Amino acid sequence: MKTLKDVKPGEKAVVKKVHGDRSVHQRLMDMGVIKGAEILVRKVAPLGDPIEVNLRSYELTLRKQEAESIEVA
Amino acid sequence: MAFHYALVGNPNSGKTTLFNELTGSSQHVGNWPGVTVEKKEGKLKGNKEIVIQDLPGIYSLSPYTLEEVVARDYLLSAEPDAIINIVDASNLERNLYLTTQLMELKKPMIVALNMMDIVAKNGDKISVEKLSKKLGVQVVEMSAVRGKGAKEMAEALKALAAKAKTTVTDVTFSDHVEKAVQDIAALTNLSRFESVKCFERDEKVLKQLSDNQKSQIETIVKACEEAEDDDAKSIITQERYGFVAKISDGVLTKNTSHQMTLSDKIDRVVTNRFLALPIFVAVMALVYYISISTIGGMMTDWVNDVLFGEIIPPAVEGFLTNAGVADWLSSLVLDGIIGGVGAVLGFLPQMLTLFILLAILEDCGYMARIAFILDRLFRKLGLSGKSFIPMMVGTGCGVPGIMASRTIENEKDRRMTVMLTTFIPCSAKLPIIALIAGALFDSAWWVGASAYFIGMGAIIVSGIILKKTKLFAGDPAPFVMELPIYHLPLPKNVLLQTYERGKAFVKKAGTIIFVSSIVIWFLQGFNWSFEMVDANDSILASIGNIFAPIFAPLGFGNWQSTVASVTGLVAKENVVSTMGILYGFEEVAEDGLEIWGNFASMFTSVSAYSFLVFNLLCAPCFAAIGAIRNEMASGRWTWIAIGYQCGFAYLVAFIVYQLGSVFVGDASFGIMTVLAIVVLAAGIYMLVRKNPYSEQR
Numbered sequence: 001m002k003t004l005k006d007v008k009p010g011e012k013a014v015v016k017k018v019h020g021d022r023s024v025h026q027r028l029m030d031m032g033v034i035k036g037a038e039i040l041v042r043k044v045a046p047l048g049d050p051i052e053v054n055l056r057s058y059e060l061t062l063r064k065q066e067a068e069s070i071e072v073a
Numbered sequence: 074m075a076f077h078y079a080l081v082g083n084p085n086s087g088k089t090t091l092f093n094e095l096t097g098s099s100q101h102v103g104n105w106p107g108v109t110v111e112k113k114e115g116k117l118k119g120n121k122e123i124v125i126q127d128l129p130g131i132y133s134l135s136p137y138t139l140e141e142v143v144a145r146d147y148l149l150s151a152e153p154d155a156i157i158n159i160v161d162a163s164n165l166e167r168n169l170y171l172t173t174q175l176m177e178l179k180k181p182m183i184v185a186l187n188m189m190d191i192v193a194k195n196g197d198k199i200s201v202e203k204l205s206k207k208l209g210v211q212v213v214e215m216s217a218v219r220g221k222g223a224k225e226m227a228e229a230l231k232a233l234a235a236k237a238k239t240t241v242t243d244v245t246f247s248d249h250v251e252k253a254v255q256d257i258a259a260l261t262n263l264s265r266f267e268s269v270k271c272f273e274r275d276e277k278v279l280k281q282l283s284d285n286q287k288s289q290i291e292t293i294v295k296a297c298e299e300a301e302d303d304d305a306k307s308i309i310t311q312e313r314y315g316f317v318a319k320i321s322d323g324v325l326t327k328n329t330s331h332q333m334t335l336s337d338k339i340d341r342v343v344t345n346r347f348l349a350l351p352i353f354v355a356v357m358a359l360v361y362y363i364s365i366s367t368i369g370g371m372m373t374d375w376v377n378d379v380l381f382g383e384i385i386p387p388a389v390e391g392f393l394t395n396a397g398v399a400d401w402l403s404s405l406v407l408d409g410i411i412g413g414v415g416a417v418l419g420f421l422p423q424m425l426t427l428f429i430l431l432a433i434l435e436d437c438g439y440m441a442r443i444a445f446i447l448d449r450l451f452r453k454l455g456l457s458g459k460s461f462i463p464m465m466v467g468t469g470c471g472v473p474g475i476m477a478s479r480t481i482e483n484e485k486d487r488r489m490t491v492m493l494t495t496f497i498p499c500s501a502k503l504p505i506i507a508l509i510a511g512a513l514f515d516s517a518w519w520v521g522a523s524a525y526f527i528g529m530g531a532i533i534v535s536g537i538i539l540k541k542t543k544l545f546a547g548d549p550a551p552f553v554m555e556l557p558i559y560h561l562p563l564p565k566n567v568l569l570q571t572y573e574r575g576k577a578f579v580k581k582a583g584t585i586i587f588v589s590s591i592v593i594w595f596l597q598g599f600n601w602s603f604e605m606v607d608a609n610d611s612i613l614a615s616i617g618n619i620f621a622p623i624f625a626p627l628g629f630g631n632w633q634s635t636v637a638s639v640t641g642l643v644a645k646e647n648v649v650s651t652m653g654i655l656y657g658f659e660e661v662a663e664d665g666l667e668i669w670g671n672f673a674s675m676f677t678s679v680s681a682y683s684f685l686v687f688n689l690l691c692a693p694c695f696a697a698i699g700a701i702r703n704e705m706a707s708g709r710w711t712w713i714a715i716g717y718q719c720g721f722a723y724l725v726a727f728i729v730y731q732l733g734s735v736f737v738g739d740a741s742f743g744i745m746t747v748l749a750i751v752v753l754a755a756g757i758y759m760l761v762r763k764n765p766y767s768e769q770r
Contacts, residue, residue, distance in 0.1 A: 018307065023137050027551040029310040030133035032167050035303075046349040047449040050552055052340075057327075058164050059336075059556040061445050063452075066551055 004053070004067040007041045013072035014038050020069030032056045033070060075124045076234040077152050081144060081175060082159035083168050084130030085438075085557035087187040090217040091159055092127045093569055095227060102573040104706040105143050111479070117227060123234050126153065132167070134174045136277060139484045148178060155181040155237055157230070162199055163191040163558075165325050169317040172208070173244045177266040181237045182210045183229050190216040191558070196328030204324045209242035218563060246312040253297045257290055272297075273306050336558040340442070349446050356439070357465055364427040365469030365500075372422030373470075381415035401605055409594035414587065420696055421575060424473040427466060428571040435480055436562030441554065448552060454536030455545055457481050460490040464497050464532065468525075471495045471693050475700040476578060485545055491704045492714040493535050495693040497528040501645035505688055507664030508649050512672040513681045520682075524689055527725075531690055535721065538759045544713070546766030578703060585699035593643050608654050613639060626745060627687060627723065628680030628730035638687070644694050677739055683730035690722035728753050 007013045015037045018028055032055055033039070040054040050063045082088045092100075096115025105112045110129055117123035128147060129140035136142050147153065158175050160168040175182060184204075192199055205212040213229050215222030243265075245251055250272075258268040261282060270278040271290050279287055294305050301308050342348055363369065386407055393403045434440045440459065447458030459481045467474030474494050481487040498506065502524070510520035539545045596613040600606045608614060617632035617639070624630045633655045641648040646663070653661030656671045665672070676684065692698060692715045702711045731749030734740035 017303075024551045024553070026133075026135050026137055026306060027553045029307060030135060030170070031553055031555070032170070032314070034307070034311050034314055043344065044346075045344065045445055045449065046346050047446065049449045050445060052344070052445065052556065056164070056166050058167065059340075060553065061441075061556055062551075062553045063448070066553060 001071050002073070004039065004041070004070040004072055005064050007039075007072065009041050009043050009051075012038055012040045015070060016073050017071045018069065019071060020066065024066050024069060028062070028066065028070065031060060039070075039072070075122055076237075077154050078123065078125045078157050078230065078234075079148055079153035079155075080125055080127045080157045080159065081148070081171070082130060082185075083132055083161060083164070083171060085555060086130070086159050086161035086164075086168065087215075087217045088127065088130055088159050089566055089570075090563060091157075091185060091187065091215070091223075091226070092125065093563075093566055094217060094220070094223040095230070096125055098569070100569070100573065102577060110139055110143050110484070117230060120227075120231060123230060125157070131171065133171060135273075136275065138482075140482065148175075148180075153180065155183070155233055157183050157185060159185040159187055161188050162186050163188050163195065163197075165199065166314070166317050166321055169320060170313055173313045173316055174266075176208065176241045176244050177269060179239055179241060179265065181233055181239050182241055183226075183233055184208060184210055184212045185215050185217075185222070185226055186212050187215045187217050187222075189214050190219055190221075195334075198326040200324050204320070207242065207320045207324065209240045218560065244313070244316055246309075247315065249297055249300055250308060250312050253293050256293055260289055261286055269309060273309050334558065336438075339559050340556070343439070344442055344445060349442075353443060353446060356434075357462070360427070360430045360434070360462075361465060361469065364423060364430055364466070364473070369423035369426035370469070372426070373419055376422055377415065377419040381411065381419065385415075386411060401599075404598060404605065405591075405594070408598070409591045410587075412590055412594065418579075420470065420472045421579070423470055424476060424578065425571055425575050427473040427477065428574050429567055431462070431477055431480065432567040432570045433562050436560075436566060438557045438559045440480060441556050444554065445556065452552070454533060455486065455489055455540035456493075456536055457483060457486040457490070460486065463490050463494045467494045467497045467499060469500055471497075471499045471697040472578075472700045474499075475697060475704055476574065478704060479574070488705060488710060488714075489536065489539060489545060491701055492539075492717060493532045495697055495718065496531040496535070496690055498524045498689055499645065499693070499697075501694065502689055504646050504649045504663045504665070505641075505685060508652070508669075508672065509681050509685045511664055511666065512669035513676060513678045520685075524685070527686060527689060531721065531725070534756075534760060535717075538756075539717075541759070541762065541764045541766065543766065546764065578700065583699065585702060586695045589695040590643055593640060597640065608636070608651065624687075626730070626748075627726045628683045628734070629676065629687075631675060633675070634684060638691070641688060642692065642695055642698075644696075645688070648688055677734075679730055679733040679737060679739055682733065683726045686729050687722050687726035690725060691719045692722075693718075724752055724756070728756075 004013060015033055015035055017035060018025055018033055020028070037055055042052040042054055042059065044051050050061050051067060052059060052061050054060070080088060080092055092113065092115065095117055097118045099118070100113055100115040103112045104110065113127040115125055115127070117125060126147065128144040131141045131144050134141060134145045134148070136145060148156070156175055156178070158172055160172060172184065186199070186201060186204070189199070201212050201214050211229055211233070213222055213226045215226060217223065246254065254265075254268050254272055257263070257271050258265065261268065261271065263271065263278070267278050272294055274294065282290075297308065298304055303311070343352055389411060390403070390407055393406060443461065444458035447461050451458050451460050460478070462480070463474045463478040466477050471494060475491055478487050478490040478494065481490055506521050506524050510516050514520050593613070596616070597608050597611050598605055599612060600610050601612060601615070613636050614632060617636035621630050621632045621635045624635060633652065636655065637648045637651040640651040649663065649665040650661060652672065653665055653668055656668045658667050661667045672681070698711070698715060701714050702708070705711050705714065728749045731745050732753070735742055735746050
């Protein structure tokens with residue numbers, strides 16, 4: 001399963017499904033991470049985690065652990 | 074009868090600016106009952122009958138974060154008559170997601186379409202009329218930051234209040250899902266909003282239904298989940314976004330040429346892999362420098378030393394002597410009351426300066442970047458990247474440090490930060506370090522340095538241990554966070570927020586500080602027959618004698634240490650000055666130079682170090698305790714914090730003394746040593762054990 005964690009900075013990906021535990025799942029979806037959403041990975045934080053992405057014209061940060069629960073095409 | 078508006082919107086949508094514009098200085102800030110979430114309400118400028126309740130910035134009405142729960146509970150309560158939904162036009166779709174949920178509440182609503190200036194700058198276009206028609210509510214175009222639209226907004230609010238009617242469009246879903254929700258509504262007779270919540274298996278709503286209804290609902294939902302091959306919540310979320318897409322189609326025209334915004338350009342530098350940390354250090358150094366070292370520090374010193382040192386006390390003393398006032402009353406006024414008030418006001422300059430700087434950092438958007446950069450470090454401790462600032466500020470003074478934790482959104486993180494911030498030595502503890510270092514360690518440099526390491530160690534260890542306890546365990550809060558666009562902070566917002574927070578501190582914390590200063594003044598200056606005496610013969614001294622044995626296992630079971638530590642609760646510098654008084658010196662140098670000899674004869678190097686550790690880690694001064702009370706918004710949590718700090722300090726000092734004494738040869742291996750080893754082992758166990766509360770998959 002390819003997840004958002006595997007996407008490198010500068011690359012785009014389209015969300016296939018959001019897994020993860022209740023609160024992470026809900027939070028991600030509330031922020032617009034739903035099936036079909038296009039995400040652009042911007043960069044990784046200086047200490048290696050979290051990552052910054054762009055979706056629906058705004059900047060979002062999330063931990064790699066949370067990115068792992070986003071399955072992408 | 075007042076007309077209540079609930080102001081709802083995403084974080085970073087300009088809500089605060091709008092609220093300030095509409096209510097001016099008639100705001101009232103407090104906390105929602107029992108939680109650390111800030112509660113703000115105010116009256117519409119020039120119209121006392123319209124009350125606006127500012128709700129926490131939220132992305133959704135799902136009951137996961139505390140802010141969402143607070144907002145949702147308020148919206149569902151009887152109080153709000155209408156809703157003001159502020160929408161960030163430059164982020165239309167994500168903002169409309171919340172709007173669809175608000176629409177389901179079927180209350181009269183006005184939409185403030187904010188940040189239209191950014192939309193224009195980006196080259197995008199939004200048809201306000203079409204949006205208004207599709208939503209079924211009035212949409213007021215705004216650019217709050219530029220002051221545009223505020224007047225029209227106020228007019229719209231007044232108009233709706235005069236004739237409140239609900240014209241909100243129905244939010245409909247696609248076939249299967251729509252039918253399922255309608256079936257649930259028919260079955261339970263609940264409102265549309267609650268029916269959808271039932272579909273999402275929302276526990277709070279389901280609670281009120283019968284088991285029969287619940288199982289019927291479950292059947293309906295399961296059928297839908299199979300048909301869509303997805304879970305209920307995801308289905309609803311996708312449906313909502315589908316509805317949002319239908320709205321924005323034809324309303325929003327995006328400029329297709331992608332240009333890097335100014336924000337992106339700034340972030341290229343600020344969160345750059347190599348530059349981020351140095352820039353961060355520089356910014357923090359600047360904040361510290363201005364608030365503690367220079368402006369803030371200077372003003373606080375002036376208030377303490379000049380205003381309450383040279384101006385007020387002599388003047389009042391002169392007045393009292395001339396008036397022939399009794400000794401005890403004179404002392405009460407001068408030492409007790411003025412001392413107490415001075416303690417409260419003394420902190421204000423530093424605190425206000427710091428608040429202004431933090432408000433600027435928060436408003437401009439840099440604070441979110443700090444959390445982003447530091448998250449990896451702090452998350453292991455159950456803290457947030459934003460926990461750094463309270464602790465850094467705490468090295469100057471714990472009071473503004475604790476107050477600075479208000480910027481941390483997650484309640485558990487915030488509580489933990491408040492609890493642990495005072496482990497770092499504040500500047501008032503430096504005299505204690507100097508006394509011990511000078512009297513027993515020949516002023517060796519490493520004594521001071523070790524104090525900071527012990528403080529940091531205490532924070533790290535406590536963070537890890539506490540994370541595994543029932544109080545702080547639980548689903549780790551998702552870090553998913555928006556990085557808002559940078560913008561210049563509005564002076565009005567900054568000043569208003571600073572004023573409100575300063576006021577809250579003076580009221581809440583001020584009371585505790587004031588009362589406790591007077592209590593200590595009394596205990597220290599009187600004996601059991603209520604005669605004025607020297608500290609040596611006071612009630613406090615006799616209490617000290619009673620409690621001294623408790624500290625024997627820590628190496629300082631003498632009453633002087635107990636008394637000094639207690640007076641340290643008023644101000645940490647008092648530990649040194651009280652010691653001085655107890656040894657017969659009315660005044661001593663800041664580091665207690667005069668009593669080094671006496672001190673050395675009463676302590677061994679190990680027991681002195683143990684005394685140092687205890688005073689460094691135990692409960693902070695009353696001002697800080699007051700700040701803790703203010704931030705925790707709960708008496709229970711305040712006691713938990715103080716109890717933990719004292720307990721932790723006691724055990725660590727115990728271990729230090731017992732094992733230290735054996736190590737340097739002062740004492741031989743004995744029962745106490747064994748006990749200390751047991752405590753240490755227990756501590757290590759709590760540190761390394763597996764988290765019993767981590768997610769069961």
